[in-house]
Amino acid sequence: QVQLVESGGGLVQAGGSLRLSCAASGSIFSINAMGWYRQAPGKQRESVARISSAGSTDYVDSVKGRFTISRDNAKNTVYLQMNNLKPEDTAIYYCAADLKVRYWGRGTQVTVSS
Numbered sequence: 414q415v416q417l418v419e420s421g422g423g424l425v426q427a428g429g430s431l432r433l434s435c436a437a438s439g440s441i442f443s444i445n446a447m448g449w450y451r452q453a454p455g456k457q458r459e460s461v462a463r464i465s466s467a468g469s470t471d472y473v474d475s476v477k478g479r480f481t482i483s484r485d486n487a488k489n490t491v492y493l494q495m496n497n498l499k500p501e502d503t504a505i506y507y508c509a510a511d512l513k514v515r516y517w518g519r520g521t522q523v524t525v526s527s
Contacts, residue, residue: 415439415516417508422521425498429525433493435508435518441489443512449482449493451504451523458507462493475501498525 421433437444448463462482463471470482481494491508503525508518 415441415444415510415512417510417516417518419506419508419518419521422506422523424524424526427498427500427525427527429498430494430496431498431523433495433506433508433521433523435491435493437489437491437510440512444510446511447484447491448509448511449491450507450509451502452507452520453501453504456504461506464491495523498523500525500527 416438418436419433421431423431425431433449446463446465449461450458451461452458459473461473461476462480464482464484472480479497482491484491502523504523505520506523507520510516
């Protein structure tokens with residue numbers, strides 16, 4: 414099993430930046446890809462960014478050029494650097510780790526005011 418703990422959410426004005434962190438513990442050697450997902454009120458959860466064990470990345474179109482996902486294998490941590498935030502980025506952001514099944518963190522709230 415894997416345990417994931419997110420941090421770094423908060424309230425920021427439009428145009429601002431936040432960096433989310435996701436610390437993984439447990440059977441981390443079995444982790445394949447990791448990713449960040451978000452869920453806004455009344456909407457389905459969507460994939461925001463993913464990073465493979467080899468370091469390749471993928472982003473949803475709405476965040477390309479603004480968000481960057483990275484991982485520090487020594488610290489077992491995945492980051493999401495979010496720049497030029499927009500009100501539509503407001504959501505609960507969840508970290509996920511893919512092993513044979515997908516594990517989820519509890520989420521961290523990101524609120525962007527206009």
